Amino acid sequence: MRVLMLTDYFxxxxxxxxxxxxxxxxxxxxxxxxxxxVVTLAAPxxxxxxxxxGVRVERVGALSLTPVLGLQSAFAPRLYGRALTFCARFRPDIIHAxxxxxxxxxxxxxxxxxLGVPLVTTMHLGSLERLDGLHRWAARLYEVSVGRWILRHxxxxxxxxxxxxDHARSxxxxxxxLITIPNSVAAPPARVPPAGVSPTGYPLTPPRVVFVGRLIVNKGPHLLVNAAGDVLQKDPRVEFHFxxxxxxxNRLEAEVARRGYGRQFRFWGLRDDVPDILSSATLFVRPSLLEGMPLAVLEAMVCGVPVIATRVGGTAELIQDGETGWLVEPGDARGLATAILALLRDPPQRRRLAANARNRAERHIGWDAAAAHLRAEYARLLGKAPPARRPA
Known part of the structure; x- marks a missing residue:
């Protein structure tokens, strides 16, 4: 069976x-x-x-519109033609967008x-209602037009x-x-804690707040920068790692410099050692305005890092407030700062949340079950297995 994956980023x-x-x-x-x-867009x-x-990857040139729109978007006029040419060689049985x-x-x-082959589409995002006005209006317009057209086909x-x-049904x-296949997460590699880090992964000093994710509006990194001001007024030792x-x-770095917080912030860019960075975190913070099933939150949980996240999308399916992490309202930088300070001052609470989070995340470790589920669905669509009505 041959499967063609379509994604803007890879x-x-x-x-x-x-x-x-x-x-x-x-x-x-x-x-x-x-x-x-995989057919995807070109990357630097x-x-x-x-x-x-073992996965063939084909990249197509595109113009990123994200800096203009503030939301992930691109213009790729050659994409359809290049994808069609690639399909003539690859001959997919299934397209998965x-x-x-x-x-x-x-x-x-x-x-x-x-091509006359089945199309599977994975939705990775939930409701747009927490985005700000202009971004919400633009995203919603696209969703109810192009998005619905994709889903209809x-x-x-x-x-x-x-x-x-639930959002797909709406x-x-x-x-x-419609089926549900939750995201999974890779097991963190066993490691010896680095110098200055406790055996449970917490830095002895200074406290570190870590954000992992794309630096775009809907992930909320600007809200963490705003919250940092209140945090640093109360505890100037705290470091913020992005x-x-x-x-x-660029905008975030300029704002940090303008406020005089340069020494307390580190922007790492893309890294291939995220588990190592998480292992030295005191807290993981994800102040998103829009989410599906956030992989970074899962990774922090399985690494045993206490999580503060916003109550959006599937985050609340992972974080039971007060048990496996703390949830705050999206867009509330002051409430986020209050939560950060409270957990920084309460090591026993951090240890309890981290242990509970690790136990909760263990059921998501490994991608084999998700892949097996997909393989069965592909086979059903191709008529290689008896159809069965499944609850969504």
Whole structure:
């Protein structure tokens, strides 16, 4: 069975959650005996074509619109033609598009109609209601037009969590075409804590607050910078570490410099040692305005780092407030600062939350089950297994 994955971004040349989900699923499906190829957009420093972990990758040139719009978006006029040419060689049995907001997903229905093969679409995001006015209006306009068109032409829609599933239903996806396959997470490698770090992974001094994610509006890094002001007034020892890149990076660095916080902030960019950075974190913070099933939150939980996150999308499916982490309201920088300070002052609470979070996250370790579920659904769509009505 040959599967063509479509995604605007793909690891390791981009560090967001969707691209890592696509990479891990592709690896696991390859391990199950499927042939998997990925068509994605070009990335700085990435070759036009390569093979990663047995997965064929084809990249197409594109113009990023993210710096202009503030939301992930690109213009790729050659994408459909290049994808069609690639398909003539690869001959996929299944097309699997990821994230209805990606331009690669917008060409998926055209490829389906041209090739006559089933289309699977994974929705990675839930409700847009917490985005600010202009971003919410633009994203919603796209979602109810192009997004619904993609979903209408999809033979199967995969939601990464219950909140995303509910949102898919609100967009008109019928239960017989909708399943839920939660995101998984790789087990963190065993390691000896670095110097100055406790055996449980907490830095002895100074306290470190870590953010991991794309530096875009809907992940909320600007809210953490705003909250940091209140935190540093009360505890000037605290360091803030940002892992990831994106169009907000220059603006965030300029704002940090303007406020005179330069010594307390570190912008790491894309890293391949995220578990090591997490292992030295006192707290992990994810102040998102929009989420599906956040991979970075799962990674922090499985690494045993206490989490403060916002009550959006599937985050509340991972974080039971007060038990496996703390939840704050999206957009509330002052409330975020209060939560950070409270947990920094309460080591026993941090240890309790971290232990509970690690236990909760263990059920998500490993991508084999998710890949096996997908393989069964692919086979059903191809008529190689008896159809069965499944609860979404």
């Amino acid at each position: 690891a390791p040349h981009s560090g967001g959650g969707v691209e890592r989900v696509v990479l891990e699923l592709s690896r696991a499906l390859t391990g199950l005996g499927l042939e998997v190829a 420093g990435a070759p036009r074509a390569e093979i990663l972990a 990821h994230n209805i907001f990606f331009v690669a997903s917008a060409v998926a229905p055209w490829l389906k109609m041209r 999809s033979d199967l829609v995969v939601a990464v969590g219950d909140a995303v599933r 967009l008109g996806v019928t239960p017989d075409r 892992v990831g890149d994106g169009p907000l990076r």
